[in-house]
Amino acid sequence: MQWNLRMKAAERGIWKSTEMRRLLAEAGVEISAGKMSQLWTGTPNIVRLDELDVICAILDCEPSDLLIREPNKVAERRPDRQQAASASSASPVVAPRFGNRRSEPPL
Template sequence: MRWNLRMKAAENGIWKSTEMRRRLAEAGLEVSAGKMSALWTGTPTTIRLDDLDVICHVLDCSPTDLLIREPEKVAALRPEVRATADGVPSGDPGFVPRLGRNRTLPPA
């Protein structure tokens, strides 16, 4: 995920974190200078849903405008599986979870 707060703020004429902090305070969300700096300059590791709701209200946007999906990064994390000529994956399959009713019984 990519955090898009500064772009959405700029689209609303907010160019400085102090202005964003003032508008959040007017909407009822008191943000410390340190937390505002972290929200403004980087991607937060966590954010409270109530805080996200106020930010979206102030910027007149939705959470999907602030949190941009990056599917190419997810795809890069997947292990590469190559198929042989008969269509069967080659290499070590690793752990394959068994879901549903086809589970094996525990050892006796």
């Protein structure tokens, strides 16, 4: 996923993270300076849904405007089908065991 916060903020005339942080605080969401820096400068690992909702309200956008799918990156992570087929054929066959195969308890 690509995080598109700065572009959407710029479309609304918000050029600094401090201004965005102030707008979030006015809307009732307090974000630390460190987390705001992460949201502003890169792709965050975690975005709380309540924060995302307020960000979308401030920027008058949808979550899909902020989170842009990158299907090529997903395809690159997928193992090659030939490799997956050869790996599955090389694995041992598992056969069920019937009857009582428990060991006896120690004396």
